[in-house]
């Protein structure tokens with residue numbers, strides 16, 4: 302009889318893992334707390350660095366998982382998780398018990414809740430929005446202020462909720478610099494008259510074609526890059542935003558009025574992942590992501606035999622890395638189940 | 643008699659919105675590589691002037707872009723136009739031409755005496 306693998310989370314990592322496990326001959330149950338599969342892909346319009354429509358990747362994953370060997374249980378959360386000998390017992394919120402031979406945890410990430418950085422005024426001033434909300438505007442082909450007007454000057458704040466001891470996140474989220482550059486270009490494409498300013502601490506463009514995109518933003522679109530962490534945003538009497546930053550390369554404080562401020566929210570361990578950690582005894586690290594057995598050669602392996610990690614539940618990753626990591630998890634599952642009766 | 647009292651410090655803050663960036667625009671138009679600077683400091687490290695005086699071509703770029711023009715004027719004449727900086731720049735910025743264009747822009751403008 303085929304072995305049964307439960308995959309928790311149906312974002313990019315979970316879908317990829319489920320599809321590959323099924324191809325390898327396992328019976329798969331894919332659990333997802335949301336109604337829709339696809340995770341954050343559903344919120345993004347175009348992907349860096351090639352500006353591919355996110356629906357194309359979703360389409361690939363849907364095709365991979367459209368298969369009788371995969372049962373997708375969406376709108377399902379997990380209440381209890383225990384190991385009995387070599388089997389796992391998972392109780393869902395609907396009271397059903399699922400028995401599994403192995404488990405892949407693919408609970409992904411949540412975006413940092415930007416209102417926690419109160420000084421940037423998210424939730425206080427109307428035209429302070431997040432990177433995800435800007436994607437929604439791109440999707441609807443309308444970048445506008447709350448009053449419907451077109452913004453002329455737009456600021457992008459890097460590292461919101463990342464590299465910041467004040468919110469307890471010491472790590473770099475890795476993807477927000479390139480997201481900022483991508484979004485800056487897209488703003489310029491939508492609104493050729495607008496002026497875009499990126500406020501950064503370091504430009505971390507360490508992926509294939511990221512640096513080229515940065516160069517394109519400067520050369521082709523005239524995006525302005527100002528090195529310095531925005532200390533605060535306020536509102537002027539006529540409802541514009543005003544920011545303070547040190548232009549660290551000029552060595553002088555700088556003040557500027559803007560129409561819109563976009564916050565590059567970082568990646569955090571998801572609430573769903575935290576819940577799984579709480580009920581299962583899976584270890585998390587100081588950054589609150591799941592901690593893998595070894596950072597070099599055991600990044601899919603957990604502290605519970607038979608439970609494996611896939612994707613951004615362990616650390617920030619881009620889609621390419623997430624898919625590779627999910628495939629690696631599948632290879633670990635195959636290895637493990639060879640020896641389990 | 644002993645002098646005492648208050649002094650008034652000039653604000654150091656760059657007031658981006660009131661600054662005049664026409665000099666920067668003049669250069670952007672004629673030397674598009676001006677946009678490509680990543681402020682690495684390669685040019686100012688090699689610059690002979692920078693090694694003997696407090697001149698920094700890297701900083702000059704920023705000051706032009708922000709419209710801090712009085713400070714730009716002060717520094718612009720220090721460059722000897724030797725072109726050494728062009729050899730170093732990782733982004734292919736035509737550094738020397740930026741200095742030449744900045745001088746031109748100030749000369750053409752009525753708002754500055756240079």
Ligand code: SF4
Nearest residue numbers: 460463473474477478
């Ligand atoms: S990728 Fe860039 S914006 Fe994101 S946390 Fe790292 S340095 Fe900050």
Ligand code: SF4
Nearest residue numbers: 689721722724725727
């Ligand atoms: S051209 Fe000017 S800035 Fe460049 S190295 Fe020579 S003196 Fe320095």
Ligand code: SF4
Nearest residue numbers: 679680682683685731
């Ligand atoms: S070497 Fe080039 S990129 Fe670096 S600071 Fe000078 S002009 Fe800018």
